Amino acid sequence: MADTTHPISLDAALAFHTLDDGGLSAPVPGHFSNGPSGLPPEKGFPFGGLLAALCAQAMRQGLSLTAPLRTLSVQYLSAARFGEQVAFRPRLLRGGRNVIYAAVEAEQDGRMTHHATGTYGLDGDAPPLAPLHRPPPSLDGLNPAATIRGPMSPHFAQHVEYRFDGGPNILGGNAGKPVIERTWMRMADRRPLDEVGLCYLLDALYPPAWTASSTPAPMTTVDLRIDILTDPTPETAPEGWAFFEFRMLDLGLGWTVDEATAWGADGSPLAISRQRRKLLPQRGA
8 A cells, every 4th residue: 555644745756766778767656646535545546747747857857958848748548556666768859949849658567657748948039928817816815724625635635735716616516607616726835836836736626527516427637738838937926826727628428628727926827738538437337
């Protein structure tokens, strides 16, 4: 059984060991499970946001990349086992002065668990033309108790501080309404927000579809794409805070597709993501 008695930080989870073949390895600690915190981690699976962050960090560290990450696309092939080393083998697909393309494959005991591609590139000198957006609600004006805690909250949520705007609405709170969840988020250890933090937080909520019904269907992520629009700064993400909006786009034919947007404190867009999940067969169905 995975150990959850001594939680570690995201930075500690991203500390790789170098393999003899030049690859990198790291375990998946049990307290990054997406299973309920009141149950053993093995009742869930390794949290996809952590795996995305590991992929991004493995490409940056393994290939000595310095340009900012702009797009990360992850496919989840099979569930990794908790506590055992996952090997990451990054490779450069194409380098250049303006855009760099990279990929990484992750495996455990010879079985590929997930792989990712990354696009890296420097920003230009032209000023950005950001889409108009109303500023997020005041962080201080929201109830600190509006969070997700308790035995049914996922293990990975212990690493996140939430401040919901009108939620949380899990288990039917959005029935008959637009399936949207809005919340301020930051890492619980208050680390400055960066690209790996965005990769983690853009997946650090229950599926929006679970707010549309009191009996949510089990599902698993198969694809996650993240586009970083603007690198967060202490000004746009003060004390690590950013505002997130999670929205269900589609649910049907055995799939659900969600979209998430991260906004800076000034209303500037930081990142967007799109996630495709497969609905799992129900027992007895």
